[in-house]
Amino acid sequence: MSTCETQGVKVTARPSYLVEQSTPDQERWVWSYQITIVNESDDTVQLVDRHWVVTNAGGEVEEVRGEGVIGQQPVLSPGQEFKYESFCPLSTDFGFMRGSYGMMRSDGTRFEATIAPFVLLLPALLN
Template identity: 50%
Template sequence: MYRQTTHGIEITVRPEFLEEESAREQLRWFWAYTVIIANHSERTVQLESRYWRITNAAGEVEEVSGLGVIGEQPVLGPGDSFQYTSGCPLNTASGTMFGHFIMRLNDGNSLVAKIPPFSLDLPGAKRVLN
């Protein structure tokens, strides 16, 4: 598990390799990742948008951004949390991801909640974060 707290917003990520969704002969390896967003601050926040930087083992970078996560823009009051699972295909057998969420405050301002860098590795492989 990977965890980082920014401005009282704790982001935890748990990646998992999905053998059944992967096709090595077609150069496709697939990971699911579960994200838990916990609001430890005293403010209500709404997840407005996301940004991901995905790097495969060959150093190729893909950047992904958009509104919300899995079609939702959850509102988290103090002490609330939100969990979702998504996926990431790669054309190499390993890679890394990191990013951030833009969280909107009630007063119209926003803050950046960092998503910790995490490793996408095959089971039993040594974890490497570059």
Template identity: 50%
Template sequence: MYQKVTNHIEVTVEPSFLPEHSSPERSRYVWAYEVEIRNLGTETVRLRNRHWTITNAHGEVEEVRGAGVVGEQPTLEPGSSFRYTSGCPLTTPSGIMVGNYEMERQSGERFIVDIPAFSLDLPDHRPTVN
């Protein structure tokens, strides 16, 4: 499990390999990652945008940007959390993801929340430094 707190927002990520969706003989490796976003602050905030940087074991980088997460822009009141699961395919048996969320306060002020870097490694596989 990977965890980081930025601007009173805690982001926890837990990745897992999906062998049933992967095909190593075709260089396709798929992971799911479960994310929990918890508002530790005193203000209500809304998740507006996401930005991911995904790097495979060959150092190839893919950037993903978009509105919200899994089709939603959740509002988090103080003490509440939002949980979702998404996925990531790679062409290598390991990689790393890192990113951030753009959040908005009720005043309209926007701020960035870091998503902790997390590794995508096959179970029982020696990780590759990316």
């Protein structure tokens, strides 16, 4: 899990290994991640775009950029939160994700809300 607050926007990420979606014999491990975005600022903000950096155990890096999240560009009033879930396949049994959301304030100014790094790790490796 990771949590980071940037200019009043708090982003929390909670990963979970998906056994039923993974096929280790084919070098495919899949994690879901739940994201919670809370607007703790005094201004309305909109999530405009995303940038993910995914690193596998071999150090291979994949960057993913796109508009919004899950087909949405949510607008968050002060105190409002937005949750969504997505997934990430890897070719190794662990890795890391980090990134940012491009946010727009009601006055049109833009900033990047940081998604702090979080680990994609098999539950058995946690012990």
